[in-house]
Amino acid sequence: MTYGLIPEKASQCNSNNVSRFGMVFSLLLLFFAGSAYAQVPNAVAPKGDHDGKHVEQPIEFPHDIHARDNKINCMYCHTYARRGNVAGIPPTSKCMGCHAVIATEKPRIKQLTEYWQKGESPKWKKVHDLPDFVHFNHEKHLNRFIFNNEGMEVERADEVCAFCHGEIKEMTVARKVKPLNMGFCRQCHEDNNGPSDCWKCHK
């Protein structure tokens, strides 16, 4: 995300020649930076935002530390996202695979270890929740936009998750930032050849 940086520096140059060179250089840079930050191929991203409330969780789980800083794939924890209807929250045993040895002295990890020792899981609260009369399935969407999508790498799965969940990897506690209402779903179906029949989404 260094878009602004180089052009700004270039415009500080006093000599015309230098700044002309700077401009061409910046344009080239923007071109290459643009392709480096290419969008998900074969997809029109859905539009619309939602200002969801902060959800109080039993332990404040930092998505940013895991997904952004340590580059753990979203689907490593949300394993069911690929196969089933429910993406699921990972069991504490999965956390302990790392936290039996990582950051064991931190207060939140001590709290987590207490749950583990009692054989319990923190009671994570739902952040996204569609009404029961709506059908939704992660698998179809992830197959279409990740696994069966030419030119798309699984390492970039988070960019597809972001269509419907926003930039979770920048968040501490997950928050709902996309509307996920009928208009949002239907518009994306129209833009990407998804189904438009009422009965596909409603029983």
Ligand code: HEC
């Ligand atoms: C693949 C390894 C891995 C897994 C699995 C994992 N974590 Fe972490 N977690 C880390 C690393 C690495 C850090 C950063 C540790 C540090 O800063 O010293 C971290 C940090 C944290 C922190 C912040 C600790 C602090 O106060 O700085 C919390 C809370 C946390 N993890 C909770 C969880 C929970 C809950 C799970 C299961 C849902 C989980 N982690 C699963 C690797 C993992």
Ligand code: HEC
């Ligand atoms: C180390 C395990 C771990 C990783 C990696 C991880 N998550 Fe999570 N995720 C959790 C836990 C634990 C929760 C429950 C706490 C919360 O909601 O903040 C959660 C909650 C969520 C929720 C809210 C679920 C609901 O109730 O609606 C979404 C959406 C989500 N994660 C998406 C992602 C995306 C997208 C990525 C990759 C950018 C990702 N997660 C990476 C562990 C993980």
Ligand code: HEC
């Ligand atoms: C096309 C939109 C869309 C995409 C793409 C998407 N999700 Fe979801 N996700 C949803 C909806 C809608 C819900 C709420 C489902 C419900 O309430 O029945 C949800 C719920 C969740 C939940 C809460 C638990 C559950 O399954 O209900 C998690 C965790 C989650 N998503 C993670 C992910 C991850 C990780 C990715 C990327 C690998 C992803 N999602 C991609 C729309 C999407």
Ligand code: HEC
């Ligand atoms: C990013 C764009 C996008 C968004 C957002 C999106 N969908 Fe889809 N959806 C698609 C596409 C494309 C398909 C067709 C996939 C295929 O057939 O390969 C599809 C397929 C489906 C199917 C058909 C599954 C089947 O059995 O054939 C259902 C049901 C569905 N979506 C529901 C929803 C709901 C409900 C929402 C909103 C919460 C939603 N979708 C949001 C793109 C999207």
Ligand code: HEC
């Ligand atoms: C792509 C998926 C999708 C399709 C196709 C779709 N709906 Fe919906 N519909 C939804 C979602 C998601 C909601 C829940 C909205 C919310 O929670 O705000 C909804 C809600 C509704 C509601 C409840 C009232 C409301 O507006 O919230 C009615 C009634 C409804 N839909 C009727 C229809 C009819 C009739 C059609 C066909 C013309 C249709 N839907 C097609 C996804 C869809």
